[in-house]
Amino acid sequence: MNNDNKITLAGLAKLAGVSTSTVSRALNNNPLIKQETRDSLQALAKQHNFSLNRAASRLRTQKTNVIAVILNLSDSTDQSISDPFLLKVVGDLNQALNQHGYEMLLSNSLMAHEDWTSYFINSSRADGIIVVGQGKSTQKIEDVALSGAPLVVWGDPKVNATYPVIGSDNCLGSYLATRHLIEGGCKRIVFLGDPEHAEMSERYKGYEKALAEFNLDISIDLTVSCDITSKAAYEKMDQVILDHGLFFDGIVAASDMVALGALKALKERYINIPNDVGIVGFDDIVMAELFHPSLTTIQQDTKTAANIMVEQLINQLNGQPAKSVVMDIKLITRKSTKSV
Amino acid sequence: MNNDNKITLAGLAKLAGVSTSTVSRALNNNPLIKQETRDSLQALAKQHNFSLNRAASRLRTQKTNVIAVILNLSDSTDQSISDPFLLKVVGDLNQALNQHGYEMLLSNSLMAHEDWTSYFINSSRADGIIVVGQGKSTQKIEDVALSGAPLVVWGDPKVNATYPVIGSDNCLGSYLATRHLIEGGCKRIVFLGDPEHAEMSERYKGYEKALAEFNLDISIDLTVSCDITSKAAYEKMDQVILDHGLFFDGIVAASDMVALGALKALKERYINIPNDVGIVGFDDIVMAELFHPSLTTIQQDTKTAANIMVEQLINQLNGQPAKSVVMDIKLITRKSTKSV
DNA sequence: TTGAAAGCGGTACCAG
DNA sequence: CTGGTACCGCTTTCAA
Secondary structure, three states, X not given: OOOOOOOOHHHHXXXXXXXXXXXXXXXXXXXXXXXXXXXHHHHHHHHOOOOOOHHHHHHHHOOOOEEEEEEOOOOOOHHHHHOHHHHHHHHHHHHHHHHOOOEEEEEXXXXXXXXXXXHHHHOOOOXXXXXXXXXXXXXXXXXXXXXXXXXXXXXXXXXXXXXOEEEEOHHHHHHHHHHHHHHOOOXXXXXXXXXXXXXXXXXXXXXXXXXXXXXXXXXXXXXXXXXXXXXXXXXXXXXXXXXXXXXXXXXXXXXXXXXXXXXXHXXXXXXXXXXXXXXXXXXXXXXXXXXXXXXXXXXXXXXXHHHHHHHHHHHHHOOOOOOOEEEOEEEEOOOOOOOO | OOOOOOOOHXXXXXXXXXOHHHHHHHHOOOOOOOHHHHHHXXXXXXXXXXXXXXXXXXXXXXXXXXXXXXXXXXXXXXXXHHOHXXXXXXXXXXXXXXXXXXXXXXXXXXXXXXXXXXXXXXXXXXXXXXXXXXXXXXXXXXXXXXXXXXXXXXXXXXXOOOOOEEEEOHHXXXXXXXXXXXXXXXXXXXEXXXXXXXXXXXXXXXXXXXXXXXXXXXXXXXXXXXXXXXXXHHHHHHHHHHHHOOOOOEEEEOOHHHHHHHHHHHHHOOOOOOOOOEEEOOEOOHHHHOOOOOOEEEEEOXXXXXXXXHHHXXXXXXXXXXXOEEEOEEEEOOOOOOOO
């Protein structure tokens, strides 16, 4: 079809009978160049199917216009890569980045790059880093922060961090969830999830706070610890009920996926939801309302969050300071809990 | 902390008292360099936290080691970005690419880059393109193929294409799904989905084939057309039942998300599944077995598919031909259909 | 408003 | 086994 993609800026310049400087400026829409010249050169470029060589311009300008997005997965379970919520965050980030003129280099924490700053930033692969999820260990994130590389993290903004964190008020969300169950009459509420995990531990705190506020008996430990996948949650709940019977009447789940796993275990035993056990999730994934019963959950505004993250990152790229931002959350009441 | 990331290969060379050629070779593990020298130079690099500047080496080698992955979304519904299945494919591709030494530049078809070859390949943003999903229009994909750029597509390999397509035998999958319903006693089976959509139209064919084979009455049209999101499916089924009553006893859904939407509409009317209506999905997303009843569906092996796609792409990068590959599919029988 | 020319930081050919 | 050096293609001062 086309006689190779050999044409360069210099080639175009020769064709047009102008200098490379002029072509470069014209294609970058530099107002120094007369509108007329700009138009005709841009037309010529289209006609010859010419695209600026990014490798070259990146080398010259020391700017890539690329942002590395790192999915921070728990070390063991590469399962969580299937959590629709994290993937939605990635999708929204992709949109937001593009709207701001950046491209997205997707990576994840299992990729074994020792030093993120060195790998992505020093090597000119990207201008900045967005980490999605704080995971169990924040060491690598802190290393990036320490290196001074532009960085923004999706996680819990209340956690005291040396880097800007954008995320929901997980503690509040879980508090609202727990309170909602209590107000619906639940007395023995289980927290299901992994309190070791940064964001989840905040959710655990919210749960504890609500219990305390309503003077529920917390003398026995009602925490059921499990990996944050639906499969792990299902298996754990199944086992717990088998071992101890139905000693609870409410579940605050660390995420929707976890909640759905638990739901399955309960339904297999014909436990009535919400009458025997009420259950609240976290995230409001699309599937939440499709389930039967539909899942009461805490909604997070990932679209807005993604935009804020990109803006905060761009601030840093411009040498301005960036700050953590707490996103509003919302309790979405559905059928998996009794209405008050 | 560190006195900036100023150090370059030339700087390292000076420090080590060797030439830039030697450092370059050493860091690239070129066997020309004595093992001893290699080791010490690599150590020095680590010590100074040095990373090769990719922009520079890409410019010089004319190779980026980046693959652009384009999520091909239907023009209207940016919803489908929330389909867990597509996102799983992306996740698996990310793994596969990394294992082969490539990085992933994620994009989607809504990004409005007119000409993918020009934008990604001619500009040296990436060495090759993987398109996930054929969508409703394959025009842009065909343009890439015509340009001769390295390309692989996730889609339906049976569709006659000028480019290598890796994907499941959608027709067969749907045939198996439909046959399974028929064998369970269903007489009036609806196809729910969008027959305009490339892969879905193959699924439609499999459905038709099974009906014909078993001499089911196909005089009346049992196709319920809807966008391939759970929301669209739910609304459409809700409306259809409202308008026409329960005129069917089986549903072959174009995807799990669609199936789950339909499931909700049926359950809200207390229609018994699988006794009144049997339903089969497609994809086997994680959620499929969590639902109640758990969803009978067609499983696709995305992990293997991702590896094959990357291999086929690399073949092209090496100037070798690439071919389409049909992936095995498997009927997973669960509770949303009667067992035979 | 446009042009000339000096790099950006590696790589790889050609010598030795 | 190692070094010298000419580029890769674009951007951006400086000069005109």
